[in-house]
Amino acid sequence: MYIVTGGAGFIGSVLVKKLNERGIEDVLIVDSVKKSLKWKNLLGKKYIDYISKEDFISHLYGGSFHNVKAILHMGACSATTEEDFDYLYNNNYLYSIELAKWCLQEQVRFIYASSAATYGCGNDGYIDCEKKTHSLMPLNRYGYSKQLFDLWVLKRKLSHSIVGLKFFNVYGPNEYHKDSMASLAYKAFDQIKKNGTLKLFKSHKTGYNDGEQLRDFIYIKDCANVVLWFLENEKCNGIFNVGTGKARTWNDLAQAIFKSMNLEKKIEYINMPMSLRNQYQYFTEANMEKLHSVGYKETFFSLEEGIRDYYDNYLLQENCYI
Numbered sequence: 001m002y003i004v005t006g007g008a009g010f011i012g013s014v015l016v017k018k019l020n021e022r023g024i025e026d027v028l029i030v031d032s033v034k035k036s037l038k039w040k041n042l043l044g045k046k047y048i049d050y051i052s053k054e055d056f057i058s059h060l061y062g063g064s065f066h067n068v069k070a071i072l073h074m075g076a077c078s079a080t081t082e083e084d085f086d087y088l089y090n091n092n093y094l095y096s097i098e099l100a101k102w103c104l105q106e107q108v109r110f111i112y113a114s115s116a117a118t119y120g121c122g123n124d125g126y127i128d129c130e131k132k133t134h135s136l137m138p139l140n141r142y143g144y145s146k147q148l149f150d151l152w153v154l155k156r157k158l159s160h161s162i163v164g165l166k167f168f169n170v171y172g173p174n175e176y177h178k179d180s181m182a183s184l185a186y187k188a189f190d191q192i193k194k195n196g197t198l199k200l201f202k203s204h205k206t207g208y209n210d211g212e213q214l215r216d217f218i219y220i221k222d223c224a225n226v227v228l229w230f231l232e233n234e235k236c237n238g239i240f241n242v243g244t245g246k247a248r249t250w251n252d253l254a255q256a257i258f259k260s261m262n263l264e265k266k267i268e269y270i271n272m273p274m275s276l277r278n279q280y281q282y283f284t285e286a287n288m289e290k291l292h293s294v295g296y297k298e299t300f301f302s303l304e305e306g307i308r309d310y311y312d313n314y315l316l317q318e319n320c321y322i
Contacts, residue, residue, distance in 0.1 A: 001026045001027070001028055001048070001065060001066075001067055001068050001069065002019060002024060002026065002027050002028070002068075002069055002070050002071075002072065003027075003028045003030060003065070003068060003070070003071045003072070004016055004019075004027060004028070004029055004030065004071075004072045004074065005030040005031070005053065005056070005071065005072070005073045005074060005075030005099070006030070006031055006073075006074035006075030006076065006113075007027070007028075007029030007030060007031050007042075007047070007050075007074070007075075008029060008031040008033050008038040008039065008041050008042050008050075009031060009038060009041070009074060009075065009174075009177075010041075010170070010172075010174050010175045010177075010178060010220065011074045011113065011167070011170065011220065011223055011224070011227075012029075012031070012072070012074040012075065013038075013041035013042065013045065013174045013322075014172070014173070014174055014220050014221070014223075014224045014322055015072055015074065015224050015227055015228070016029065016045045016047060017044075017045060017322050018224045018225075018228055019228075020045060020046045022228075025046040025047065025048070026048055027045075027046070027047040027048060028047065028048060028049050028050075028051065028065065029042070029045075029047050029049070029050045029051070030050075030051055030052075030053055030056045030075060031050070031052070031053060031075060032052055032053045032054065033050075036177050037176065037177040038177045040176070040177070040321060041174045041177070041321065043321060044321070053075060053095070057095070057098050057099075060098075060099075060102055061098075061102065068106065068108050069108065069109060070108060070109035070110070070111065070231055071099055071102075071103055071108060071109070071110050071111075072111050072227060072231070073096060073099055073110065073111065073112040073113065074112075074113045075095075076091065076092045076096075076113060076145075076146075077091050077092060077142065077145075078115075078142065078178075078181060079142060079180075079181050080117060080140050080142045080143070080181070080279075081140070081142075081180070081181075081275075082141060082142055083141065084141075085141050085145075088141050088142060088144075088145040089145060089148075091145075092142070092145035092146060092148075092149065093145050093148045093149050093152070096112060096149045096152075097149070097152060099112075100112070100152075100153070100158070100162060103162070104158070104161060104162075109162075109231065109234060110161075110162040110163070111162070111163040111164075111165065111227055111230050111231065112149070112162070112163070112164050112165070113164075113165055113167060114146050114149070114150055114164040114165060114166045114167070114239060115142070115143060115146040115166055115167060116166050116167060116168040116169070116216070116241070116243065116284055116286065117138055117139070117140065117142055117143030117146060118133070118136050118138050118143050118144075118146050118147040118150060118166065119136055119138075119143075119166075119284070120136060120137040120138045120139045120143065120281075121137075121139060121281060121282075122281065122283060122284060123137075124136070125287065126216075126241065126243075126284060126285055126286050126287055127241075127287040127290075128166060128238075128239055128240055128241040128286075128287065128290050128291075129290075130154055130159060130238070130239060133147070133150050133151060133154055133239070134151065134154075139278070139279035139280075139281070140279050149164075150164055150239055153239070154239075159237060159238045159239055160237050160238070161237055162237060163230045163236070163237050163238065163239075163240070164238070164239035164240070165223075165226065165227065165230075165239075165240055165242045166239065166240065166241045166242060166286070167218070167223055167242045167243075168215070168216040168217075168218050168241070168242065168243035168244075168284055168286050169183065169215045169216055169217045169218060169243075169284065170183065170218055170219075170220055170223055171183035171184075171185035171186065171217060171218075171219065171220065171306070171310065172185075172219050172220030172221065172306070172310055172314075172322075173220065173310065173313075173314040173315075173320060173321060173322040174220070174321055174322055175220070176320070183217075184200075184250070184253060185217070185253065185257065185306075185307060185310060186315070188253075188254070188257050189257075189261075189311070189315050192257070192258070192261060192263065196263065196266055197266045197267070197268050198254050198257065198258075198266065198267050198268070199267075199268050199269075199270050200250050200251070200254065200267055200268070200269055200270070201213070201250075201269070201270060201271075201272040201280075202269045202270060202271055202272060203282075204271075204272055204277055204280075205282050208282055210269040211249060211250045211251040211254070211267060211269060212249045212250070212251060213249065213250055213280075213281075213282045213283070214247040214248065214249055214282065214283045214284065214285065215247060215248065215249075215250070215253075215281075215283075215284050216243035216244055216245070216246065216247050216248075216284050216285045216286050217244070217248055217253060217303050217306070218242065218243050218244050218286075218300065218301075218306075219300070219301040219305075219306035219309070219310070220322075221301065221306075221309075222242075222244070222298075222300045222301055222306075223242055225298055226240075226242050226291070226296065226298075229296055229298070233294075233295065236294045236295065238290070238294075240290055240291045240294075241286035241287060241288060241290065241291065242286065242291070243284075243285070243286025243288065244286070244288075244300045244301075244302075244303075245285065245286050245287065245288035245300075246285065246302075247283060247284065247285035248303045251267070252303060253303060253307070254267055256303055256304045256307040256308070257307055257311070259304075260307050260308050260310075260311035260312065261311065261316075
């Protein structure tokens with residue numbers, strides 16, 4: 001049995017689909033769907049059961065699950081604007097510790113989602129060197145909660161036994177429930193349909209023109225492929241960046257979106273809210289040498305290829321779910 005936490009969420013639900021495509025249906029989904037639209041991400045998926053995250057730990061330590069091959073821990077509060085630190089500490093840090101301890105005790109493969117938000121403004125670069133983890137300065141509570149667990153792993157010298165993946169700016173199908181935390185690649189679709197114009201933040205930093213802020217945009221299918229590769233290559237462990245390794249501008253993203261919609265590019269640059277200015281990243285770009293060094297050879301979607309696939313095969317179709 002494979003356990004996917006956050007299995008009704010963005011990355012988790014795509015992982016479940018990918019497992020199904022490989023003939024794996026013995027999947028337990030752990031999540032907290034409640035009244036959210038995440039239930040739609042479960043449509044068409046094959047799994048043996050769903051259990052709420054609130055009940056999962058007690059069942060796990062109570063011996064309810066047998067023959068578990070791996071826990072793919074994609075579940076977390078991923079809102080970068082979340083201000084309740086106690087909630088993030090319990091949900092993203094302590095919960096992850098409980099899962100990791102159980103996997104180590106039972107000798108079960110453990111792969112978890114970290115985040116590029118741990119890098120903060122990236123003054124020391126975006127290099128997944130474990131020695132630098134202690135000196136990283138996240139810009140928000142979410143990034144700090146992720147860094148705390150990375151540090152817990154490193155402090156106990158567990159990076160040789162489990163896998164942490166620092167996902168960069170992920171976009172793609174099944175993110176529709178994320179509201180304000182959804183990617184601009186998705187939010188732009190509705191904006192442009194309504195008024196033909198896309199709003200981008202002005203730059204408030206010298207050296208960056210409006211819309212020229214840079215991000216490492218990575219397509220959800222590439223993220224899923226990396227997770228599954230580590231699932232198959234059990235001797236490869238550590239904390240790794242998961243991006244394309246090539247930063248692109250918001251203007252590049254806009255150009256790809258308008259092209260995919262067969263529309264003329266129209267951008268309106270707006271002031272960035274004051275609440276975001278002190279925690280805004282003007283540049284992110286994953287150093288991918290470490291992942292390639294352990295044998296990962298798959299190519300990544302370019303920004304244009306990813307947007308084209310996202311729009312042609314999902315957003316512009318009646319069934320937009322993967």
